[in-house]
Amino acid sequence: MLDLHVHLLGHRDREANRDNIRSFLGEALRKKLTRIGFADHDYYWHELNFDLIRETALEYPELEVRVGLEVDYREENEESIRRMIDQYDFDYIIGSVHEIKGWLFDYPEEEEEHRRRNPDQLYTDYFSLIEKAARSGLFDIIGHIDLVKLFGIRPYTDVRILAKPALEVIKQNGLVVEVNTNGRYKAVNEFYPDFNLIETIKQMDIAFTLGSDAHEFGNVGRDLFEAAKQLESAGVRTLTGFTRRIPDILPIKSQMDV
Ligand SMILES: [Zn+2]
Numbered sequence: 001m002l003d004l005h006v007h008l009l010g011h012r013d014r015e016a017n018r019d020n021i022r023s024f025l026g027e028a029l030r031k032k033l034t035r036i037g038f039a040d041h042d043y044y045w046h047e048l049n050f051d052l053i054r055e056t057a058l059e060y061p062e063l064e065v066r067v068g069l070e071v072d073y074r075e076e077n078e079e080s081i082r083r084m085i086d087q088y089d090f091d092y093i094i095g096s097v098h099e100i101k102g103w104l105f106d107y108p109e110e111e112e113e114h115r116r117r118n119p120d121q122l123y124t125d126y127f128s129l130i131e132k133a134a135r136s137g138l139f140d141i142i143g144h145i146d147l148v149k150l151f152g153i154r155p156y157t158d159v160r161i162l163a164k165p166a167l168e169v170i171k172q173n174g175l176v177v178e179v180n181t182n183g184r185y186k187a188v189n190e191f192y193p194d195f196n197l198i199e200t201i202k203q204m205d206i207a208f209t210l211g212s213d214a215h216e217f218g219n220v221g222r223d224l225f226e227a228a229k230q231l232e233s234a235g236v237r238t239l240t241g242f243t244r245r246i247p248d249i250l251p252i253k254s255q256m257d258v
């Protein structure tokens, strides 16, 4: 079992020091994970300490520790993102869309604005950014692929149709989609992506990985065995991890037996 989406710093709630790294790694062991990947938000870049994660990982030989980054995708920033991620030898980069044309749509106080908008347009705008992120060549994993649903507002059109163009580009460019369990703790109360979308993604032969999006150590690995079960019932048999940005394939089944 692996969790490739944890935030050591949370929302800048703590420092990237050795004790905090140990709290996350200890929790990963308690949750029976075999691999954990840190993917803090890129806008905390100057407070991150990637080498210290690799150094502290040596105290946990039974755990595969990976160093990634969750990058906010904005189309006008592609070049600066490229320069940023080239500065470190990351294991993987998660590309996430948290902003539509300057609107940070996933803040709790933005629900009203979500309700003001035409839901089909909202989803179309969101997925067109996911499509561009996938086309940019910057990322290995697409984070919480249907985040735009967080307040539980649904489009009139089937989300599988609205997501299709983005999924085509994800497929063409060999990106991996995470099942991110954090959506269960938002108003929408389900994983990103939902089961129907998981099935569509599986039918397109796109690979999956798992992430809890834990912003505190207690949430490391949260609900991931259940997410793995959902993937299994959709016919998915493997998960994809990354080492120095090279994908490695892990069976789901054996991890469930841990
Ligand atoms: Zn995110």
Ligand SMILES: [Zn+2]
Pocket: 005, 007, 070, 213
């Ligand atoms: Zn995140």
